[in-house]
Amino acid sequence: xxxxxxxxRPERLNDVKQALDDGGFHGMNIxxxxxxxxxxxxxxxxxGGEAVTVDILPKVKIEVVVGDQAVDRVIEAIIxxxxxxxxxxxxxxxxxxxxxxxxxxxxxxxxxx
Numbered sequence: 073x074x075x076x077x078x079x080x081r082p083e084r085l086n087d088v089k090q091a092l093d094d095g096g097f098h099g100m101n102i103x104x105x106x107x108x109x110x111x112x113x114x115x116x117x118x119x120g121g122e123a124v125t126v127d128i129l130p131k132v133k134i135e136v137v138v139g140d141q142a143v144d145r146v147i148e149a150i151i152x153x154x155x156x157x158x159x160x161x162x163x164x165x166x167x168x169x170x171x172x173x174x175x176x177x178x179x180x181x182x183x184x185x
Contacts, residue, residue, distance in 0.1 A: 073169040073182060074143050078134045079107065080154040080162040085132050091153035092136065097146055099185065101135040110159065131162065137169055139182045 080088060085102070092100060106128045118124035138146055147164055155161055174184040 073137060073139055073172060073185065075167040075169045076134075076136045076138065076143065076146050076150075077165045077167065078136075078150045078154065078162060079105065079131050079164075080134065080150070081156070081160065082130055082132045084154045084156070084161075085134075087153040088134060088150055091149040092134075092146065095145055095149045097136055097138065097142070097149070099136065103133045103135075105131050105133045107131055109163065129160070137172060137185045139185070 078088070082104075089100070089102075092098075108127050108129060114129065115123050115125050134150070136146055143166060147166075150164060171180065172182070172184040173180050177184075
């Protein structure tokens, strides 16, 4: 099993949720986060014409746990829905998951996800 964490633009969230849902991946956690990457922020015109750099930007983190065989499909769904082609589109991380347990039934492994 793998946990896929995707950091994306907030305005792409609904498209990514729909793409995952269309692919049969219904369970996910979504967190509002802030951060910075290669983009290193954006520059706004402040009062009096001075430049103001905002280097910590709002993003959304989506977490999905899937079986090993589904990883590529989830990644492609996220990329297809989140990509704008501009810097700041985000990152995807794939992390091994040792075990999953469904609290309600006690089921373990992939059947629990």
